[in-house]
Amino acid sequence: xxxxxxxxxxxxxxxxxxxxxxxxxxxxxxxxxxxxxxxxxxxxxxxxx
Amino acid sequence: xxxxxxxxxxxxxxxxxxxxxxxxxxxxxxxxxxxxxxxxxxxxxxxxxxxxxxxxxxxxxxxxxxxxxxxxxxxxxxxxxxxxxxxxxxxxxxxxxxxxxxxxxxxxxxxxxxxxxxxxxxxxxxxxxxxxxxxxxxxxxxxxxxxxxxxxxxxxxxxxxxxxxxxxxxxxxxxxxxxxxxxxxxxxxxxxxxxxxxxxxxxxxxxxxxxxxxxxxxxxxxxxxxxxxxxxxxxxxxxxxxxxxxxxxxxxxxxxxxxxxxxxxxxxxxxxxxxxxxxxxxxxxxxxxxxxxxxxxxxxxxxxxxxxxxxxxxxxxxxxxxxxxxxxxxxxxxxxxx
Numbered sequence: 259x260x261x262x263x264x265x266x267x268x269x270x271x272x273x274x275x276x277x278x279x280x281x282x283x284x285x286x287x288x289x290x291x292x293x294x295x296x297x298x299x300x301x302x303x304x305x306x307x
Numbered sequence: 308x309x310x311x312x313x314x315x316x317x318x319x320x321x322x323x324x325x326x327x328x329x330x331x332x333x334x335x336x337x338x339x340x341x342x343x344x345x346x347x348x349x350x351x352x353x354x355x356x357x358x359x360x361x362x363x364x365x366x367x368x369x370x371x372x373x374x375x376x377x378x379x380x381x382x383x384x385x386x387x388x389x390x391x392x393x394x395x396x397x398x399x400x401x402x403x404x405x406x407x408x409x410x411x412x413x414x415x416x417x418x419x420x421x422x423x424x425x426x427x428x429x430x431x432x433x434x435x436x437x438x439x440x441x442x443x444x445x446x447x448x449x450x451x452x453x454x455x456x457x458x459x460x461x462x463x464x465x466x467x468x469x470x471x472x473x474x475x476x477x478x479x480x481x482x483x484x485x486x487x488x489x490x491x492x493x494x495x496x497x498x499x500x501x502x503x504x505x506x507x508x509x510x511x512x513x514x515x516x517x518x519x520x521x522x523x524x525x526x527x528x529x530x531x532x533x534x535x536x537x538x539x540x541x542x543x544x545x546x547x548x549x550x551x552x553x554x555x556x557x558x559x560x561x562x563x564x565x566x567x568x569x570x571x572x573x574x575x576x577x578x579x580x581x582x583x584x585x586x587x588x589x590x591x592x593x594x595x596x597x598x599x600x601x602x603x604x605x606x607x608x609x610x611x612x613x614x615x616x617x618x619x620x621x622x623x624x625x626x627x628x629x630x631x632x633x634x635x636x637x638x639x640x641x642x643x644x645x
Contacts, residue, residue: 271541275534278358278551282365285559293563304630305637 308549316553319615323554324561325622327363329568337618338554339498340417340592344611349409353400353498354540355550361533362555366562368526377523378474381484381516385524388485389532392492397539400497414592416498422589429582459515474520487513495532561622568629580621587617
């Protein structure tokens with residue numbers, strides 16, 4: 259039999275890992291967009307300095 | 308948690324991300340020793356380290372997903388073996404915590420592991436072969452042309468049924484795959500590492516999996532092993548989102564910088580620094596342990612400074628080399644070959 263505390267612990271743990279997964283996906287998409295937007299101008303600036 | 312600590316975690320994550328993006332390995336196993344040095348409990352350091360590895364591997368796998376370099380059958384077998392190994396590693400760590408030896412044993416294991424790999428990579432790099440194997444994504448790789456190491460050929464020759472076919476055109480015993488997965492899983496659960504920096508060479512050198520497939524399959528597997536491992540630790544409250552979230556925010560950005568640098572800098576030129584960084588990591592953990600034995604808290608600070616300094620030194624060298632190559636390219640006269 260699964261105790262209530264244990265189940266709550268699993269739910270909390272699942273939500274925590276889900277939050278890490280969500281953050282990773284958001285960061286991947288977000289930084290990808292930033293790279294598309296600013297990548298070339300930054301490289302050109304480095305080359306010209 | 309103070310703002311200064313969050314900024315420090317983001318900065319440390321950035322350094323680790325640059326190393327991960329550039330070398331395709333390393334970095335993540337610096338997190339747990341750093342957390343230990345900062346005074347976190349061993350289970351929090353390991354659990355949060357695993358959660359960070361999970362997040363980082365999700366990001367890396369997303370980059371590789373379209374390249375077709377994942378052997379899903381091998382990946383599922385690795386997951387089965389690794390999951391069992393993580394459970395054993397976690398039980399071992401909890402037992403050591405029960406008898407009050409967890410911090411010391413995890414630290415000594417780190418010293419041996421980081422030191423051993425550091426010596427190997429430095430030796431190979433100084434010998435001229437570049438050290439270890441290439442972890443970069445190679446879209447043009449021909450799997451049939453991959454050279455199979457001698458040890459792997461020997462292992463493939465053992466006909467212990469059931470035999471399974473691996474992408475790349477060869478067959479290997481199921482038991483050998485499970486043994487490699489289990490061993491890396493034990494290290495994963497015990498030390499809070501993804502196990503990729505051990506499993507990758509093991510897949511290549513011991514089983515003979517072509518490097519591109521080993522990279523993709525390893526990343527696919529780390530998503531699950533890191534996720535399961537961190538879930539198990541999170542159940543006992545050993546994962547701190549306040550540590551993982553800022554580390555991940557920094558490392559995701561650093562990984563892009565490091566990955567961009569791989570297109571510019573010759574990896575062999577800088578691998579010797581990577582080996583030195585691992586050795587410094589081993590020294591840092593050893594210094595901390597000596598500080599604990601001699602009851603000298605100042606050595607904890609020295610240890611943390613060595614870890615941060617080593618990561619800063621190597622990631623700085625990567626960025627500096629990338630910028631130098633870009634500027635050299637810009638100032639070079641245009642080719643007249645056409």
